[in-house]
Amino acid sequence: xxxxxxxxxxxxxxxxxxxxxxxxxxxxxxxxxxxxxxxxxxxxxxxxxxxxxxxxxxxxxxxxxxxxxxxxxxxxxxxxxxxxxxxxxxxxxxxxxxxxxxxxxxxxxxxxxxxxxxxxxxxxxxxxxxxxxxxxxxxxxxxxxxxxxxxxxxxxxxxxxxxxxxxxxxxxxxxxxxxxxxxxxxxxxxxxxxxxxxxxxxxxxxxxxxxxxxxxxxxxxxxxxxxxxxxxxxxxxxxxxxxxxxxxxxxxxxxxxxxxxxxx
Ligand SMILES: Nc1ncnc2c1ncn2[C@@H]1O[C@H](COP(=O)(O)OP(=O)(O)OP(=O)(O)O)[C@@H](O)[C@H]1O
Ligand SMILES: [Mg+2]
Numbered sequence: 626x627x628x629x630x631x632x633x634x635x636x637x638x639x640x641x642x643x644x645x646x647x648x649x650x651x652x653x654x655x656x657x658x659x660x661x662x663x664x665x666x667x668x669x670x671x672x673x674x675x676x677x678x679x680x681x682x683x684x685x686x687x688x689x690x691x692x693x694x695x696x697x698x699x700x701x702x703x704x705x706x707x708x709x710x711x712x713x714x715x716x717x718x719x720x721x722x723x724x725x726x727x728x729x730x731x732x733x734x735x736x737x738x739x740x741x742x743x744x745x746x747x748x749x750x751x752x753x754x755x756x757x758x759x760x761x762x763x764x765x766x767x768x769x770x771x772x773x774x775x776x777x778x779x780x781x782x783x784x785x786x787x788x789x790x791x792x793x794x795x796x797x798x799x800x801x802x803x804x805x806x807x808x809x810x811x812x813x814x815x816x817x818x819x820x821x822x823x824x825x826x827x828x829x830x831x832x833x834x835x836x837x838x839x840x841x842x843x844x845x846x847x848x849x850x851x852x853x854x855x856x857x858x859x860x861x862x863x864x865x866x867x868x869x870x871x872x873x874x875x876x877x878x879x880x881x882x883x884x885x886x887x888x889x
Contacts, residue, residue: 655704682861697721725808
């Protein structure tokens with residue numbers, strides 16, 4: 626695992642619209658190569674508490690790579706990442722979770738041959754008397770979170786997730802992130818496999834999470850969703866972040882043009 630020297634600083638405060646907002650994550654010129662492939666050249670963003678930052682860009686623009694760095698999947702080659710004012714110097718998924726960050730991956734990372742209960746609680750079981758895994762409570766909780774997401778169609782939460790539908794599996798991944806995420810929730814194309822009803826629930830859920838002061842990074846190709854839920858929009862183009870703007874400072878046509886041409 627690559628590590629960087631540690632520096633600590635106080636969380637920055639963003640003043641906008643006369644309101645002070647705590648910056649919960651800040652990326653400055655992050656870069657990442659995979660062999661010859663330059664996935665990220667220079668990506669920067671600021672995520673404030675209780676806000677939704679939508680990340681948009683064409684296929685291959687570097688959106689997932691950027692967010693996977695925040696989730697600790699891999700370290701950047703260069704640049705700086707701060708979470709809650711503290712520079713991240715060691716990158717791993719468990720450490721990222723320890724910072725209150727949960728990610729729903731575009732390519733789901735569930736354990737296919739295990740059931741929904743296992744996948745929801747993996748590594749963090751409910752314990753009875755502090756010792757035994759309380760499977761009954763975990764089954765009840767799994768049913769509850771799936772129903773809360775409008776996915777009441779999972780008849781048996783103890784069936785292997787590989788036998789669930791694509792949308793049910795995606796909903797389970799979202800349920801896991803919102804169950805455990807305490808600060809920053811990263812949703813990488815969370816509604817791609819979802820039906821109309823389930824998509825609506827997820828968009829509403831994003832609003833609810835904001836109300837609970839969670840900060841959300843949402844990758845989506847659906848610009849209608851962007852304008853519905855985002856406070857801020859980050860445009861990625863060929864591995865670079867070309868603009869971060871407030872939703873009210875742009876419109877559908879301008880945003881679409883920026884995504885396609887890299888101009889803003
Ligand atoms: N693990 C990897 N190994 C090699 N190349 C990678 C890897 N991950 C990403 N890339 C490359 O980096 C570039 C950016 O990929 P990334 O997945 O970040 O794009 P994206 O913006 O999320 O695209 P999409 O909208 O299609 O999901 C692509 O050219 C991709 O092929
Ligand atoms: Mg992606």
